[in-house]
Amino acid sequence: MRTVAVELAHAPYQIQIASGLLKDASLIAACLPQARVAIVTNQTVAALYLEDLQQALESSGIRTLRIVLPDGEQYKNWETLNQILDALLEHRCERKTTLIALGGGVVGDMTGFAAAIYQRGMPFIQVPTTLLAQVDSSVGGKTAINHPLGKNMIGAFYQPRLVLADLDTLQTLPAREYSAGLAEVIKYGLIDDLPFFEWLERNMAALMRRDMEALAYAVERSCQNKARIVAADEREEGVRALLNLGHTFGHAIEAGLGYGVWLHGEAIAAGMVLAAKASALLGKLRADEVARIELLLQRADLPTTAPELGFARWMELMAQDKKVLDGRIRFVLMDCLGQSELAYLDEAQLRELLH
Amino acid sequence: MRTVAVELAHAPYQIQIASGLLKDASLIAACLPQARVAIVTNQTVAALYLEDLQQALESSGIRTLRIVLPDGEQYKNWETLNQILDALLEHRCERKTTLIALGGGVVGDMTGFAAAIYQRGMPFIQVPTTLLAQVDSSVGGKTAINHPLGKNMIGAFYQPRLVLADLDTLQTLPAREYSAGLAEVIKYGLIDDLPFFEWLERNMAALMRRDMEALAYAVERSCQNKARIVAADEREEGVRALLNLGHTFGHAIEAGLGYGVWLHGEAIAAGMVLAAKASALLGKLRADEVARIELLLQRADLPTTAPELGFARWMELMAQDKKVLDGRIRFVLMDCLGQSELAYLDEAQLRELLH
Numbered sequence A, B: 001m002r003t004v005a006v007e008l009a010h011a012p013y014q015i016q017i018a019s020g021l022l023k024d025a026s027l028i029a030a031c032l033p034q035a036r037v038a039i040v041t042n043q044t045v046a047a048l049y050l051e052d053l054q055q056a057l058e059s060s061g062i063r064t065l066r067i068v069l070p071d072g073e074q075y076k077n078w079e080t081l082n083q084i085l086d087a088l089l090e091h092r093c094e095r096k097t098t099l100i101a102l103g104g105g106v107v108g109d110m111t112g113f114a115a116a117i118y119q120r121g122m123p124f125i126q127v128p129t130t131l132l133a134q135v136d137s138s139v140g141g142k143t144a145i146n147h148p149l150g151k152n153m154i155g156a157f158y159q160p161r162l163v164l165a166d167l168d169t170l171q172t173l174p175a176r177e178y179s180a181g182l183a184e185v186i187k188y189g190l191i192d193d194l195p196f197f198e199w200l201e202r203n204m205a206a207l208m209r210r211d212m213e214a215l216a217y218a219v220e221r222s223c224q225n226k227a228r229i230v231a232a233d234e235r236e237e238g239v240r241a242l243l244n245l246g247h248t249f250g251h252a253i254e255a256g257l258g259y260g261v262w263l264h265g266e267a268i269a270a271g272m273v274l275a276a277k278a279s280a281l282l283g284k285l286r287a288d289e290v291a292r293i294e295l296l297l298q299r300a301d302l303p304t305t306a307p308e309l310g311f312a313r314w315m316e317l318m319a320q321d322k323k324v325l326d327g328r329i330r331f332v333l334m335d336c337l338g339q340s341e342l343a344y345l346d347e348a349q350l351r352e353l354l355h
C-alpha cells in the first residue's frame, strides 16, 4: 500500500492507494467516531462496487445506509444534494455518523458538500473510483454542486478524514473516462515535475494497459504533487492557481461545445496544448518540447487540437471564466518544460494562437 | 463604543456595540476586500433600517446590492436560501464581495449560511437588529436553515468578519421580541455569572424601559460571556453545552405547542424555571433562589410556568431533542445560583417536576 499524507494545518489526512481496499473495512473502521455510516454512490458504481464495500463494513459490525443517486454531472445540483440530506434525516443519522462517497468526482463533490452542511458538519470519507477522482478531486477539500448560472458555484472547503483509492476499480472505467483522468496526471508533470513527465513518457504504454504497478505509481505521484500544492495554499489564494494549467482554455472548450460533449479531461488536454503553444509564442518553450507534450497526450488517447469556436466566442468564453485586466487575460503558461507560471496574453497573441 | 473580542483560533473577530453604528460605514469599509457588498434583510427590517445602512455605504463609495426576503422563521429554508444565492449569481457577485446580514436571528443564520457556501465562502458581516441576535446568534458562528424534519439541521460553522450591534435598532423591537431576548440575557447570569445576574436584578427596570446605558452593558456582558464559552469550545464538544440551559425543556415547549406559538425566549424562560426547580429537587438550589429566578423573569415580562403538555408528551418531545441514556435524559441544571452544570434526571424526578 502507498500512503500520501495531505498535510493541512487543521485537518491533515491520508490517502491510501492499493488494490483491494474496497473489500477491507479495517482502515475505515479505524476512523469512525460511531459504528455507523451512510454510503453515497450512483447507480452505475452501485452495480459494480456497492455490494463489496457494504458487505465488508457490515461484517465488521458497522451499520450502513445506502444512498444511490442517478448518474451524471447534470444531477450535481440542489435536488440531488437534498436527496442525500433527506435520507440522512429520515434515517436519523447523527452528527457522528460518517458519510462515505463511493464514486467519481460528481459523487465525491456532492457527498463532501452534504457532509459539510449536515448538522453543520459530519465526518466524511472518500472512496474515489475514477482516475480523475483519485488524482484530483479527492485531494484539496473542494466540494460543490452546480447552479444553473455556473459550475461548482455552491460549496465548501471540507476535508475528508480518509481517502481510499482502490486501484482495482479503475479496471472497469470506460476508456474515455480513463484517458480523461490521464490528462490531469500529465498536468502534474507539466506544472512542476519534469521527472514525472519523463516517467510518463517512458510508462504511457503500461498506463494505457492499466498496469497495476504503473497505475499505483502514477496515482501516488499525482496525489503527492497536488497535496503539496494544496497544503501550501489551502484556501486557493496563491500557487494553487497553477493547478489550473490548461483550464482557462479547457473550460472555454467545455462551455463552447456545451457541457458533456467533450469530457473535462479531453478539454484540458487540448487546453494544455494551447498553453504550450502560447508559451512557445512567448519564447519559453521550443517547438520540439511542444511536440513532446502533444505526443504524450496523443498516446493517452487525448485530443490535442481544440475545436473551432471562432475568435470572438473564445474571448467571450474565457472572459467569463477569468478576470480580464486591461484587455489581458491571466493564464497558467509554461516557463520551461516541467515548470508552469502565471502569465498574461494580450489580444494579438491570443488571436495568433486561436486564429 | 464597547468592543467584545471573540478570540477564535482561526477566525477572531470583534463585536462593536453602540448607538448609531448603522449610519456609519467606516467600520464596515475597513474590513471589505472589495468595495462591494450585498445586504440581506427582510421586509420588516428593510422598511426600518435598510435605507440608512445602504446610504451610509453608498456614500462611502461602496457598491451595494439589496436582497429583501420575506419575514418569518417559516422562510428559514432552502427556497429562501436559494433566493440569496440566485441574486448573488445573477448580479455576478464575486468571492470577495461581502455579504451583510441586517436583521434578527433568522436573517443572520440564513445569510451566514449563504456566505459559507457561495463559491465556497465569501466574507460575512452581521448587523443584528434584535436583542436575541445581538446577544446570542451573532456570537459563535453557527449558521443554518431548517429542514422539514428538523430545525437548524442544515448549516455550517462560519464566522463573521465583524458584528455591529447598533443599540438604536432595539427601540423598534416589538415588546414580546424584546423580552424574548432578555431570556437569553438572564441565561448568561445563570450559566456562570452571578454578578451579572445580580446586576440584572438591580437594573431590570432600566432594561425594560430600554435605557441605552443599561442595554449597552447588558449586550456587552452577554456577548463577553458567550464569546468566552464559545472560544473555549468552538465546535461544540464540551462546555458549550451549558449554553443550552433551559433549552431541553424549552424546545419541548416550542415543539409541543407548535413552533411560533411561544417565542423561543419565552419557552426558554419557562424552561429555565423548570431547570431551577429540578436543581432544587436535587438539593442544589434553595426555594428562595428559585423564586429569585422566577421573579427576575417575570419582571422581564416572561412566562415562568410551562404549559400543560402531559407527562408522556413531555418525555417524547425531550427524547427527540436529547439523547436518552439508560432511561435518563441529560440536562443543564444549576449546581448553585450562578453556576450551571450537566446533570441527569431520571423518570421519577421528571414525573415529579412535570406532574
Ligand SMILES: NC(=O)c1ccc[n+]([C@@H]2O[C@H](COP(=O)([O-])OP(=O)(O)OC[C@H]3O[C@@H](n4cnc5c(N)ncnc54)[C@H](O)[C@@H]3O)[C@@H](O)[C@H]2O)c1
Pocket: A042, A044, A045, A048, A071, A072, A073, A076, A103, A104, A105, A106, A107, A109, A129, A130, A131, A132, A133, A136, A137, A138, A139, A140, A141, A142, A143, A152, A169, A170, A171, A172, A173, A174, A177
Ligand atoms: N473537488 C475537486 O477538487 C474536483 C477536481 C476535479 C474535478 N471535480 C469534479 O469532478 C467531476 C468529474 O469527476 P469524474 O470525472 O470522476 O466524473 P463522474 O463522477 O461523472 O464519473 C465518470 C463516469 O464514470 C462512472 N464511473 C465511476 N467510477 C467507475 C468505475 N470504477 N467503473 C466504471 N464506471 C465508473 C460514473 O458513474 C460516471 O458515469 C466534475 O463534477 C468536477 O467538477 C472536482
Ligand SMILES: NC(=O)c1ccc[n+]([C@@H]2O[C@H](COP(=O)([O-])OP(=O)(O)OC[C@H]3O[C@@H](n4cnc5c(N)ncnc54)[C@H](O)[C@@H]3O)[C@@H](O)[C@H]2O)c1
Pocket: B042, B044, B045, B048, B071, B072, B073, B076, B103, B104, B105, B106, B107, B109, B129, B130, B131, B132, B133, B136, B137, B138, B139, B140, B141, B142, B143, B152, B169, B170, B171, B172, B173, B174, B177
Ligand atoms: N446562530 C445562533 O447561534 C443562534 C442562536 C439563537 C437563535 N438562533 C436563531 O435565531 C432565530 C431567532 O432570531 P430572532 O429572535 O432574532 O427572530 P427573527 O429574526 O425572526 O426576528 C424577530 C422579529 O423581529 C423583527 N425585527 C427584527 N429586528 C427588528 C427591529 N429592530 N425592529 C422591529 N422589528 C424587528 C423581525 O422581522 C421578526 O419579525 C431562530 O431561527 C434561531 O434558530 C440562532
Ligand SMILES: [Zn+2]
Pocket: A136, A184, A247, A264, A268
Ligand atoms: Zn481539471
Ligand SMILES: [Zn+2]
Pocket: B136, B184, B247, B264, B268
Ligand atoms: Zn436560545
